[in-house]
Amino acid sequence: MDHKEKLCADAWENPSSGNDLTGKISSDCPPFAIFKPQLHQQKWEDPSILDYGGIRIEPSFQEFNQPSETQTSLPCNSNNDTKMADREDGRMCETPQANKSQDWDPRTMLNNLSYLEQKIHQLQDLVHLIVGRRGQVLGRPDELVAQQQQLITADLTSIIAQLISTAGSLLPSVKHTLSTTTPSIGQFGQLGGSFVPSGVGTDASVKLQNSNGSKLADQSNQTDLISNYGTEQNYSVEEHESKDEEDADEGENLPPGSYEILQLEKEEILAPHTHFCAICGKGFKRDANLRMHMRGHGDEYKTPAALAKPNKESSSEPTLIKRYSCPYAGCKRNKDHKKFQPLKTILCVKNHYKRTHCDKSYTCSRCNTKKFSVIADLKTHEKHCGKDKWLCSCGTTFSRKDKLFGHIALFQGHTPAIPLDETKGTQGPADHGEGSEASNRVGNINFSFGSTASGGGGVVQNLMDVKESINDPTSYFSPLNFETCNFDGFHEFPRPPFEDSESSFSFLMPGSCNYTHKTGGEPNSNNLE
């Protein structure tokens, strides 16, 4: 266990860099390499991808693998994978399981079975290999044997899990009763992009805590964390039973009732990524990007079938058009509003919510004036910032002269502002005012930085914990902590601290790997403090 824990700690230090992780793991986990008999131990450094391929193939199985992998000292990975699978937009799950929960498909079943067969064969080969190697003299035989055992156990568990899940898909009505079994997680995986594990636990439409929570409860101590996370997941799953693509957007003036209104909770809206790699845990905003990313994990992801846009066949079934409602009460985009105007896609919801109901926490680094709540807006702005030379007296800048003149024609009292280099003191005061305002804003940003960090979300909460326990500010600000997910997570929680304070630690962000940072084998305690 010591070894495992150490490894675990190491792994957590590099949460999102899969290669490092596997590099470390590989030395400890030779059995993975034995998938391919010709590989020697010296080569085990590189085949990490292969290993992952072996583990990863079925995203929905990750959860299932997880318990065993906790044993095989891959907790971090599994942890990420869990989230990934949970968060996966249904359509991204091109794997057979992706469809199984929706309704029964013989082809999928066949695929699953053949896959299982293949998997069993692989395991068989592996065992053969281990048997064959028994005679060879190796550096650390005991350790190796233990690892081999773990690997086999893991694979077996995976096979069993998939078998159960395959069987479970035959019984859709049992879905919810099977909550204690892993397939439900698989179902979670199907539940569309809307299914985002960012529940804070305060708003509860339908709580599906049972599935993850109970399943993982019997796992190693680390899974407590996951159970927490699962427990807090609140989601109106029923609404998303028949998840569909949002591609088909009809005209705006849909008669009320002609479409289905879905309302995501704000935590779900604000979750940074909706698509996660089951192998390395990297998060993506688009399924297509994930699929591109998956190619790096093995040849099986390079098949046209794997790369194709998933889930087209399901569109044949008659479904209601989906429209989205903003969870913000009183908003025109909220379904309770008198003149409710639905949003077309989840992306629309996200952008709308951030733009309208969130702080504008991204400030342009060039002008220090413009603020945005959607990072894409900031990026778009930064591309043109400085080029906006057309300035109005109200301070608004325009990239095009005609836009400025349109603005001036529209508003009374606004007048074109002549650039400073030309004016001689006439526009001076106004500009100075702006400057000081900008600097103030910079101050504000710093302030909000700190404040959100303190309570903006679980991640940050964890960060704080780490900071407290270690007294090491550098780790607090170390790039590790600000790896992709974490960084995004932080930025996408521009809410004031009080909003989430009560639920901050129960909410686990996907990239919250750093909660175990240097705390060794007691991540839970740390987390639960």
Place this chain on the structure above:
Amino acid sequence: MKRQRTIVTFNSNMNNNNHLFHFLSEEIIFIILDFLNQNPIDKKAFSLACKSFYAIEAKHRKKLKPLCSEHIPKVLNRYPHVSHIDLTLCPRITDTSLTTISNACMSSLRSIDLSGSNCFSGAGLLSLAVNCKNLVEIDLSNATELRDSAVAALAEAKNLEKLWLGRCKQITDMGVGCIAVGCRKLRLISLKWCPGVGDLGVGLLAVKCKDIRSLDLSYLPITDKCLPSIFKLQYLEDLVLEGCFGIDDDSLSGLKHGCKSLKKLDISSCQNITHVGLSSLTGGSGGFLEQIILSHGSPVTLALADSLKKLPMLQSIKLDDCPVTYAGLKAIGNWCASLRELSLSKCAEVTNESLSSLLTKHKDLRKLDITCCRKITYASIDHITNSCTALTSLRMESCTLVPREAFVLIGQRCQFLEEIDITDNEVDDEGLKSICRCSNLSSLKLGICLNITDEGVANIGMRCSKLVELDLYRCTGISDSGISAVANGCPGLEMINIAYCKDITDSSLISLSKCSSLNTFESRGCPLITSLGLAAIAVGCKQLAKLDIKKCSSIDDAGMIPLAHFSQNLRQINLSYSSVTDVGLLSLASISCLQSLTILHLKGLSPSGLAAALLACRGLTKVKLQATFKTLLPQALFEHLEARGCVFQWRDKFFRAELDPQCWKIQLQDIMQLR
């Protein structure tokens, strides 16, 4: 010292009769002063009569035209009620001057003319705009260095109604946008030759300044994007789109629904506008249209003439330099409105037939311009004089096929003529005699009429007592007797050109010195004129402002000294090829308002003398010099003069001997035929 003494003597005189003036109220003196407008010296003299006159004149004066900016503070102190300041004579107006003016005049200032001054910037304009709340008119034409920021400062003048920005090359849409937002009461704005101003600025102007009456957009790179908003201006009367090449027929289609108030439309040099665009005028906006200028535009065809047929109020049309067709001109002849003014100058295709068919119905024509219609003959003149008897202006320069007999008809039939231009025609004494029957004649141009002699010109003096302008350029048949007849008979003469009338001597000038209103005198190439004659002019014609004695080789320094003493209004002088030397040039420095000086090929001029003269004439704004002086004088001198507001033009022409007049004309005709 001398002035002081004069005042004292006047005062002593006044003291004797002081009681008489006490009966005159201030208002009455104001009315008297209103009539003292002819010569600025008059008012000066009046004010110097006594202290009370001085005070009254100071109170009365509303307009000020200072000669140099140095004395502006003192002058403004003296004249507290000045509402109009014309600074065109000041070579250099800085921000300081403008600040002084704005602080002195405050809200009494209503109008300021800064056209031609280049040295001010936004700060001066801002102080004007902020302090002079009642500023209504400002002319910034030719302020080529003026930038958007300065114009933006001007936008603080909220009550501005008239603004001229012609040739302000640096300003752009941004500056005009500021004006549009700031000066909402604008009624007139001229943006001629502001190439930086485009659709956006003009469009915003039209959106924001709804009171615009007059809009000059000549030579702007505008397209049809800004025209819709212009056509929505409710009160627009005068629209000038000259040389707007971006405007085409489609752009004008908006005229169908707007601009009902339009009275004058200038779309000259707009090559992309044809009858299609013009036909939209009849749709709606042409109801009040009085004048349309189509010069240098598309061919005057039947279609074009028909498209303008139904304009009920149309009085004036200018088709200068348009390709014309017979059908087109004939159709114009059938228009419902009766034209008052018609210009066909340089329409080479105008023939006797087309002109007569055009004029048949427009009998009420007052002004006709058929300059350079080289195909018309006696028949046309016969027809014109027959049908258009009410003509007041006839311009027919270089109608070379019109025979001398035709000019007799003009005098016989068109008695109301006030302006005649028969430059370069075959008119002879008989014709001139007939023309002189037009007793209202005020302007007569007889340049290059080689058939005219003293006999004909004597008739001018006998009959045309109202003559103001007489051009006898290269009328080589004229001598002193003709000129003296004119001088005796035309006391109101203001401008006379006797250039290259080589027989003219001093006696002509002595007789012309009786014309006290004379302000422009041109006697180029009259070798017999001497300083004596010039001195007579200088003494007699106090109004003299422009003097051209180029190639009067007999004039020397002796002529300059009386000129310097008496012609205090002289602004422009050309001394090239004369015998004036350093001394004469230096003496001209006493003419305080002398602005333009052309001194080419002065044999007696030394570099040091030139330098002294240039430094002494403080008001100079334009000096034409031989290029050789550029190297002979230190660069610093020119830099100093340029900083004072003077512009130098360097010429490198060889000295050319004068040609015989007949020979000159033949040469001219050769050149024209080559073209």
